[in-house]
Amino acid sequence: MFESFPFVSVVHILVVLVAPPLLPGVINRVKAIFAGRRGQPLLQTYYDIVKLIRKESVLSETTTWVFLFGPVAAVSTGLLAALLVPLGNASAPLSFEGDLILLAYALALGRFFTMAAALDTGSAFEGMGAAREATYACLAEPALFLGLIAIARLTGGLSLDGMLGPALLHGWSVAAESLLLVLISWFVVLLVENCRIPFDDPNTHLELTMIHEVMVLDHSGPAFGMVLYGASLKLFVFSALVVRLAFPVRTGSEPLDWIVVLAGTIGVAVGVGVIESTLARLRLTSIPALLTGAGVLSLFGMILALVH
Amino acid sequence: MVPGIVDPCMVLVLTLNFHILGTPRLRSLIFVVGLHGALLGFLYPVAHQGFHAEFHGGPAALGALIRLGLLTAAIVGIKGLLIPNVMHRAVRLADIRPTLSSVIGFTPSVLLGGIGTGAAFLFASRLPLREGHEHHLLVPASLATVLAGFLVLVTRREALGQVLGYIVMENGIFVFGLLLIDAMPVLVELGVVLDLFVGVFVMIIIVNHVSRAFPEASTEHLRTLRE
Amino acid sequence: MTSHALILTSGLIAMASGFPALVLPRSNAVQALTSLILLAGNAAGAFAVRGWWMEGPTPPLAFPSPFDGLSVGIAIDGVSAAFLVPVLLVTSLASIYGLGYWRQSEHPENGVRVGLFLGLLSGAMTVIVTARDGLMFLAGWETMAVAAFFLVAAEDHIRETRMAAWLYLAASHLATLCAFGTFLLLYAINGTYEFVPIRETGTAASTALVLLALVGFGTKAGIMPLHVWLPSAHAQAPSHVSAVMSGLLIKMGIYGLVRVAMLVPDMPAEWGLFVLAIGTVSAILGVAFAVGQHDIKRLLAYHSIENIGIIVMGLGLALVGRSVGNPVWTLLGISGAILHVWNHALFKSLLFLGAGSVIHGAGTREIDRLGGLGKRMPVTATCFLIGAVAICGLPPLNGFVSELLIYIGLFRVATGADASTASVAALAAPGLALVGALAVACFVKVHGIVFLGAPRTPEAAKAHESSFVMLGPMAALAACCVVIGVVPLAVAPILDVAAAAFTGGVAGPASLAESAPLAAISGVAGLFAGFLAAGALFLGVRGVGRAPRSLTWDCGYAAPSARMQYTSSSFAETLVHLFSWALRPETHRPAIKALFPDDAHFESHVRDTVLEKALFPLTRGVLWLFSWARYLQAGNLQASLMYILAVILFLLLWR
Structure with missing residues (x-):
């Protein structure tokens, strides 16, 4: 795994460290354009994180070490996941058979501690957010895995490198319907895992209706900076997955491949921005139905991949 | 054997099935059922291999073209336009509640539909099909659509929901018909359409009458007639 | 000796x-x-x-x-x-x-x-x-x-x-x-x-043997x-x-199943698929019932059903592999199952001991009457947290390793087998993902409600940490969970030997170290530990741990009380509702009659559906049926003599 540590891995690590906070900026800019505003700078998330790191923080009286472990775990698992997803021409820095399961479970570990940190404050609202996060994850996870099975069946690979590489291009040529369904389903998973509209509104002002934002209400200062960074990492990971699924082409030229993937993730962010500007958020009670729908689409894609 | 466009269309049909199973909104349901039928109508000439042979064959081509065009127009017109329109009108006139209710809930309906689709694929893979028919999606799509229609038929409380379920079921049978299109006489095909038309006609009349008496038009109310 | x-x-x-x-x-x-x-x-x-x-x-x-x-x-x-x-x-x-x-x-x-x-x-x-x-x-x-x-x-x-x-x-x-x-x-x-393999299978006797087992x-x-x-x-x-x-x-039940599977070496692949399917169903329903429980020990018990399901999935996978002659599937299945037996023995006993420590310290098993124990019982809380992360199958602890083996096996079947065999595995893997997500929900709930937040009752506020005699075994079990999770290669040799014994050396399976990324897990765990340490160091350098303390933000409300916290029942409500077709939750809510209703209380339970809805009615039915036989036993001598006469007559006339 670590035997060769080529230059591209360094590039990968740098991209993973630097690029993610750009995506929320892109989303906000798209929303601003739709609303006829000029909007915040594209780099606003970077400014926010830097400012938060320099700020003081306040802790709730009820909290224990678990509260501060939440942001640390969120960033660590996000980084781990980002190192597993192939981005450019070469393979991801961490790549082995079965890494797709580590990807899903690492993100689940981050979720575990984010929710635990929320419950640590003893606030009714944060408990509510944690409960929602836990519930919707239960519906999103099978959709993700059904898609993974479909892709694995079509490519014969068990590592993300093999699954999201040139073999997938062949998959698109023989079972495009299947992969298209998985793609739609994964995009829905991206929206719910990153708490975007129509599942959650990151800009809402009412604690009662939030999911992710309400879980991190009590974080402040550097810890909250880590929360923001962790959330953008997660968005980056899912965007990269969707981009690699939609566009597995490798041109052969290394810089070009990097540009394709990065442009793709920005494209996904634009798509999320468009959705946020044009859709209203769902009632909380109808979210499970939409997620089940995404799961069934994935299931259907998987069936098509099986019989193809 | 079957043109390449048919399979993606079948995927679309199956995806629409999930929407039909999952939506509680009557207007949306009527629209999608209409779309479902219209899509199948457009597939009719595509799947008609015999026609292509005739068309390239010579002087009979024009007659065949007209016949095919008329038939397609009839299917699309009835399934895609007439029936949805009549239903929308019924909803408006009879002041029927704009949402349906389900005996088992909508999310379980979708899940059951997903399982049913899987079972249809499994079952289709075991059928002794003619050479060349094993690999495309017509047979499983047909079975899955019939199942989806049946699910709507048995789980929706409102009479209109059941009419729509019946139409979806019929569409499933129609998909199976696409397989036999070379061998199947046009008259039989027309018969299917007429049968559907009459069925819907009669049911709409019933619904209209029932809904004038009971604006909710729930078949559960019929139970009270038993006593 | x-x-x-x-x-x-x-x-x-x-x-x-x-x-x-x-x-x-x-x-x-x-x-x-x-x-x-x-x-x-x-x-x-x-x-x-x-x-x-x-x-x-x-x-x-x-x-x-x-x-x-x-x-x-x-x-x-x-x-x-x-x-x-x-x-x-x-x-x-x-x-x-x-x-x-x-x-x-x-x-x-x-x-x-x-x-x-x-x-x-x-x-x-x-x-x-x-x-x-x-x-x-x-x-x-x-x-x-x-x-x-x-x-x-x-x-x-x-x-x-x-x-x-x-x-x-x-x-x-x-x-x-x-x-x-x-x-x-x-x-x-x-x-x-003696445990000698049955050579001729497919007979009625061997089928009955497997079914009875x-x-x-x-x-x-x-x-x-x-x-x-x-x-x-x-x-x-x-x-x-x-x-x-x-x-x-x-686990002795599991051992019995493994042993019987070894006695019947030539099972059809369908049996393996059936075992895989019941394992998946058991895992999903087990964890779904667990989510709805209020009693910490009942909740853990339902998680045992879930984990037994996961183990049975591994066994089913191994049986499928053995039937179709694929040594890698067999190896991944049986070693995943056996490692999960180990892991479950470790983290579940850790969790039960932790629950015991809570009961000892706070005097109740009701999750909703606890809270904030992490401050009063720090060692118990940390050990319980390790057990909770491990049972959810999250890296870098031991549960992840065994679930990973089973996942890889399932993915291999789903990608390598014919469509109908693959379909079972292709549904089992997302099923396992669902189980994992539900387990995360459930254990965040248990750990969060019991150990985090503020104490909900005076008893919980007075809870005391347990003695060293109780904490020592818990710490030992937690250490085992970490070691297996971080260095899974350490247990690979014994799993290899167990897998070889399972197959009877027929198709000598490859070694586990070659078939699963066990070395990579250690590397990832090290890297992850590095990330965590860096993050913690960063927060430490910024002095976050010594930050001033204040009230929890409650929408501007300045006097939040412990009773306002989310409870375990509310945490699980949506999930219980989603699974209500199986869980059949019961709620008792007061009917509101007047404009100013009296004091009222609301409660909800998730009882065992199989026991309450199937078994008890069934036994009642059987008892009712046999109650008719009581009329025969009228208790007087003449009637009994009549029966004897009737029986003798019957025996005389018969034939």
Whole structure:
């Protein structure tokens, strides 16, 4: 795994460290354009994180070490996941058979501690957010895995490198319907895992209706900076997955491949921005139905991949 | 054997099935059922291999073209336009509640539909099909659509929901018909359409009458007639 | 002394460990003596396993029998050793924990009794996993079943405990009956009780044998829907006994299934797929029921059903692999199953011991009456957290390793098999993902509501940390969870040997280190630890830990109270609702009648659907049916004489 540590891995690590906070900026800019505003700078998330790191923080009286472990775990698992997803021409820095399961479970570990940190404050609202996060994850996870099975069946690979590489291009040529369904389903998973509209509104002002934002209400200062960074990492990971699924082409030229993937993730962010500007958020009670729908689409894609 | 466009269309049909199973909104349901039928109508000439042979064959081509065009127009017109329109009108006139209710809930309906689709694929893979028919999606799509229609038929409380379920079921049978299109006489095909038309006609009349008496038009109310 | 003889001695010492206490005056010291003897026995067992590992296979220890064709034998093989390790470790730790948790001075009526039967149970399990024939196995099996009954019934002055014990006894009888049937059929087919593979399969007798084993051992293991005894028995037993039952006793059912699978080497692939399917269903429903529980021990008990499901999935995968002749699937399946047996023994007993510590410190099992215990019981909270992360199958702890093996196996089947075989695996893998996500939801709930936040009752506010005797075993189990999770290669050799024993060396499977990314897991764990350390260091340098303290933000409300916190029932509400088709939750809500309604209260329960909705009505029906027979027994002499006359007439006229 670590035997060769080529230059591209360094590039990968740098991209993973630097690029993610750009995506929320892109989303906000798209929303601003739709609303006829000029909007915040594209780099606003970077400014926010830097400012938060320099700020003081306040802790709730009820909290224990678990509260501060939440942001640390969120960033660590996000980084781990980002190192597993192939981005450019070469393979991801961490790549082995079965890494797709580590990807899903690492993100689940981050979720575990984010929710635990929320419950640590003893606030009714944060408990509510944690409960929602836990519930919707239960519906999103099978959709993700059904898609993974479909892709694995079509490519014969068990590592993300093999699954999201040139073999997938062949998959698109023989079972495009299947992969298209998985793609739609994964995009829905991206929206719910990153708490975007129509599942959650990151800009809402009412604690009662939030999911992710309400879980991190009590974080402040550097810890909250880590929360923001962790959330953008997660968005980056899912965007990269969707981009690699939609566009597995490798041109052969290394810089070009990097540009394709990065442009793709920005494209996904634009798509999320468009959705946020044009859709209203769902009632909380109808979210499970939409997620089940995404799961069934994935299931259907998987069936098509099986019989193809 | 079957043109390449048919399979993606079948995927679309199956995806629409999930929407039909999952939506509680009557207007949306009527629209999608209409779309479902219209899509199948457009597939009719595509799947008609015999026609292509005739068309390239010579002087009979024009007659065949007209016949095919008329038939397609009839299917699309009835399934895609007439029936949805009549239903929308019924909803408006009879002041029927704009949402349906389900005996088992909508999310379980979708899940059951997903399982049913899987079972249809499994079952289709075991059928002794003619050479060349094993690999495309017509047979499983047909079975899955019939199942989806049946699910709507048995789980929706409102009479209109059941009419729509019946139409979806019929569409499933129609998909199976696409397989036999070379061998199947046009008259039989027309018969299917007429049968559907009459069925819907009669049911709409019933619904209209029932809904004038009971604006909710729930078949559960019929139970009270038993006593 | 050979290792086989030594392991038998170890079992006998363990069984006998509680007897000296019967004649000595009852005191805490005598209780310690019981534990010490058990530890000595288990140490001998450990030496036996080590000796076996060093010297390799030797002929079994056989005892001639006075009856023809009956001989009983004891031996260690790969599978036995794989089950012996957790048995020896967990019973020892539970026994030590019991010295603090179930002190003779605090439980004068049953302290000695619990020690006695715990020893019997642990020795019986040693015998079960080393028995080489049906008779020895059944002897151990019945000893285990009876010992466990008395352990469940330890607090027999409580009505619920008696009910739970009777239910356990009834289920246990069913299991034993089926086990008897299994081995009698084995005798009928092979002409011996010895564990010799059946050569001709596909006959009615071998099919019946497998089905009986599935029902009997499945009941003991707690596969849905045969699990009915499990939740109440685990909830009512003393916590260290629950740990042994959940960690080990139900694994004896799994051991039975594995052993029977070894006896029938030529199963059709469909049976493996069936086992895989019931494992998946059991796992999903088990965790779904767990989400709805309010009682911490009942909740953990339902998680045992979930984990047994995961183990059975691994077994099913191995059976499919063996049937189609794919050694890698077999290896991944059986080693995933056996490693999950280990892991579940470790983290589930850790969690039960943690729950015991909570009950000891705060005096209640009700999750919603606890809260904020993390500040008062920091060691218990940390150990419980490690167990919780491990049971969710999250990296970098041990649960992830075994689930990863099963996942890889399922993905291999889904990508490599024909469409209908692949479809089962392709549904099982997302099923396992669903189980994982539900487990995360459930354990965030338990850990968060019990240990985090603010105390909800005065009792919880006064909770105290447990003694070193109780914390030591928990810390040891937590350490094992971390070690297996971080260095899985350390356990790979014994899993390889167990897998080889399972296949009988027919198609020698590849080694686990080559078939699964075990080295990569260690690397990832190291990297992850580095990230965590860097993050913690960053926050430390910025002085976040010493930040000023203030109230929790509650939408601007300045006097939040502990009662405003989210409860476990509210946390689980949406999930319970999503699974209401299976869970059938009951809610009691007040009807609001007046404009200014009176004080009211609301409650909700998730009871066991199989027990309440199927089994109880069924038994009531059967009782009603037989109640008609009571008319025959009118109680007067003339009627009885009439019956005799009728029978004689019938016998005369018949033929």
